[in-house]
Amino acid sequence: MKENCIIYGGAGFIGSHIAEDLLEKGLNVTIFDKQNTSKKNIQHLTDKIDFIEGDFINEVDIQKSLKGADYVVHLVSSTLPASSNLNPVYDAESNLISSLNLFDECVKNKIKKVIFISSGGTVYGNPVKLPIKETHPTEPMSSYGIIKLTIEKYLGLYKNLNGLDYRVLRFSNPFGERQNPLLSQGLIAHLLYKIKHDEPLEIWGNGKIIRDYFYIKDGARSVYKAITDRSHNTIYNISSGKGLSINQILDKFKRVLKLDFEVKYTATRRFDVKSNILDNSLARKVLKWSPEYEFNDALKNTWRYILDSE
Numbered sequence: 214m215k216e217n218c219i220i221y222g223g224a225g226f227i228g229s230h231i232a233e234d235l236l237e238k239g240l241n242v243t244i245f246d247k248q249n250t251s252k253k254n255i256q257h258l259t260d261k262i263d264f265i266e267g268d269f270i271n272e273v274d275i276q277k278s279l280k281g282a283d284y285v286v287h288l289v290s291s292t293l294p295a296s297s298n299l300n301p302v303y304d305a306e307s308n309l310i311s312s313l314n315l316f317d318e319c320v321k322n323k324i325k326k327v328i329f330i331s332s333g334g335t336v337y338g339n340p341v342k343l344p345i346k347e348t349h350p351t352e353p354m355s356s357y358g359i360i361k362l363t364i365e366k367y368l369g370l371y372k373n374l375n376g377l378d379y380r381v382l383r384f385s386n387p388f389g390e391r392q393n394p395l396l397s398q399g400l401i402a403h404l405l406y407k408i409k410h411d412e413p414l415e416i417w418g419n420g421k422i423i424r425d426y427f428y429i430k431d432g433a434r435s436v437y438k439a440i441t442d443r444s445h446n447t448i449y450n451i452s453s454g455k456g457l458s459i460n461q462i463l464d465k466f467k468r469v470l471k472l473d474f475e476v477k478y479t480a481t482r483r484f485d486v487k488s489n490i491l492d493n494s495l496a497r498k499v500l501k502w503s504p505e506y507e508f509n510d511a512l513k514n515t516w517r518y519i520l521d522s523e
């Protein structure tokens with residue numbers, strides 16, 4: 214019999230790709246997302262999935278949604294790294310408390326495993342050693358990172374107290390089709406969108422900040438690997454394992470996509486770590502997961518998507 218997976222926040226960028234992949238792997242997929250959220254990202258999946266409209270912070274909505282589920286993928290976040298520092302109380306209330314409520318319900322409903330997409334870009338803070346392994350010290354510089362890390366810790370507690378199995382996937386910087394270009398989180402989509410609209414590119418700092426960008430279709434495949442993982446590991450970095458500076462990305466826009474644009478450098482943001490490259494060797498070894506797409510091909514797919522969308 215097919216197993217059932219519910220994806221909280223599944224109508225978003227990452228969730229829509231995970232839904233596609235889990236359907237391909239033969240699972241029944243339910244997406245739980247806000248009532249008034251855009252369904253654009255999942256319109257091509259509507260015949261194949263169940264959709265539950267609900268609010269993640271509403272306990273009753275969560276209680277109702279979990280019936281019959283085997284696996285849970287948790288992707289809901291009400292904040293971004295930048296916005297989280299403006300109101301840590303809201304961050305904790307909307308993200309941490311609601312997550313704990315979800316985990317309580319997961320225990321009651323005997324969920325087989327929770328997959329939590331955490332943030333490899335924020336939980337470690339400024340790296341002591343690169344590339345960053347899962348065992349690297351964690352010193353988040355934003356409320357967002359603190360909350361992600363705290364949710365991870367609570368998952369550990371729930372496993373010890375209640376036997377709730379889980380895996381944490383610490384994503385570095387995913388990019389690809391359906392990433393919202395108007396948010397501050399997806400640099401590549403954001404810059405390409407600006408280029409499409411002939412607007413100058415505003416870069417915080419001198420463009421030397423290094424990030425580890427990976428294609429979302431590769432990231433999405435790691436979720437099924439985590440669901441079927443029988444090892445004792447609970448936390449995996451999911452990344453390309455390679456760093457690119459913003460200036461190198463701009464260079465790729467010119468050389469690979471043949472684009473022309475204006476760049477304006479502005480002040481650095483205080484919570485941006487200088488460099489973030491995640492060591493993905495544990496996921497390669499244990500999950501038998503590795504990125505398959507070439508960066509340049511993924512970049513071309515992303516640009517094509519942005520050109521075709523409104």
Ligand SMILES: NC(=O)c1ccc[n+]([C@@H]2O[C@H](COP(=O)([O-])OP(=O)(O)OC[C@H]3O[C@@H](n4cnc5c(N)ncnc54)[C@H](O)[C@@H]3O)[C@@H](O)[C@H]2O)c1
Pocket residue numbers: 221222223224225226227228245246247250267268269270287288289290291330331332333334384385386387393398399
């Ligand atoms: N995009 C990245 O670079 C990145 C990197 C690492 C981790 N993450 C994490 O992965 C998760 C998904 O990121 P994304 O880029 O797909 O974001 P997204 O904004 O595209 O998707 C999040 C989804 O959650 C839904 N949602 C938000 N609040 C809700 C609520 N109260 N009730 C029901 N649904 C709600 C939104 O409607 C949206 O569809 C987030 O938790 C994010 O912090 C993202």
